[in-house]
C-alpha cells in the first residue's frame with residue numbers, strides 16, 4: 001500500500017481514519033506499506049497507525065535530500081516512528097545516491113535496515129537507475145508501471161529479472177486517473193474467471209501478472225477500496241491475452 005497524498009493528513013480525526021485503512025490492509029493480508037519524508041505527514045501518520053502492531057508490517061520508506069545532515073535526521077526520525085527498524089529503505093528519486101547508499105549500508109550493518117532500494121518515477125532517470133542496479137548495492141527498485149506507463153518494459157524490468165532485484169510498482173492505478181476511466185461491468189465479464197470484479201482489480205492484476213513485478217502499492221484513503229485492492233493480490237493471474245485485453249480497455253478510455 002502507498003501513502004503519498006492519502007496519508008498526508010494533520011487532523012486527529014483524519015489520522016484515525018487512516019488507521020482504519022491500515023486495519024483493512026492488515027486484515028486482508030496486505031503487509032507492505034510505502035512512505036517517504038517527501039510525503040508531508042505520511043511517514044508519521046503511518047507510524048501512528050501501526051502503533052501496537054508494528055511487527056505485522058513491512059515498512060518501506062525513503063531518504064530524500066541532497067544534504068548529509070538532513071539525511072541522517074530523516075533516518076533517525078523514521079527509526080523512531082517504526083520501532084527502530086525499516087524493512088526496505090530506498091533512495092528517493094536517486095538523490096545523492098552514492099552517499100545515501102553508504103548511509104543505508106551502515107544502518108543495515110547495524111541491523112536497523114532490512115533491504116536497500118532505489119526509486120525513480122521518471123523514464124528520463126531510468127539510465128541512472130540501471131547504473132545503480134548494476135552496482136550490486138541494492139536489492140529492490142520502485143518504478144511506475146501501468147497500461148499507460150510502460151517504459152520500464154524496455155530495460156528496467158529485464159535488468160531487474162537478470163540481476164534478481166525485487167520490483168515494487170508505484171502508480172499502479174495511474175495515480176487515480178486510469179482507475180477513474182471505468183469501462184463498466186460488461187467489459188469486465190471476460191476477466192471474471194481471473195477473480196476480477198472491478199476495474200481497479202483489473203489494473204492491479206495487470207501489474208502483478210507480470211512475474212517480474214513483486215509488489216504493487218496502490219494508495220487509498222478508504223478502507224473499502226483497500227479491501228478491494230487487496231483482493232487483486234492473489235492468483236489466478238492474467239494470461240497474456242487477458243493482459244492485452246486490459247491494456248486495450250485502458251487505451252480505449254484514454
Ligand SMILES: NC(=O)c1ccc[n+]([C@@H]2O[C@H](COP(=O)([O-])OP(=O)(O)OC[C@H]3O[C@@H](n4cnc5c(N)ncnc54)[C@H](OP(=O)(O)O)[C@@H]3O)[C@@H](O)[C@H]2O)c1
Pocket residue numbers: 001002003004005006034035092093119120121142169170171172173174175176177179180200201217218219220221222225228229
Ligand atoms: N517514489 C516515487 O517517486 C513515487 C511516486 C509516486 C508514487 N509513489 C508511491 O506509490 C504509491 C502509489 O502511487 P499513487 O498514490 O501516485 O497512485 P495510485 O496508487 O496509482 O492511485 C491512487 C489513487 O487511486 C484512488 N484509488 C485507489 N484504489 C482505488 C479503487 N479501488 N478504485 C478507485 N480509485 C482508487 C485513490 O483515491 P482514494 O483515496 O479516494 O481511494 C488515489 O487517488 C504512492 O502512494 C507512493 O507510496 C512513489
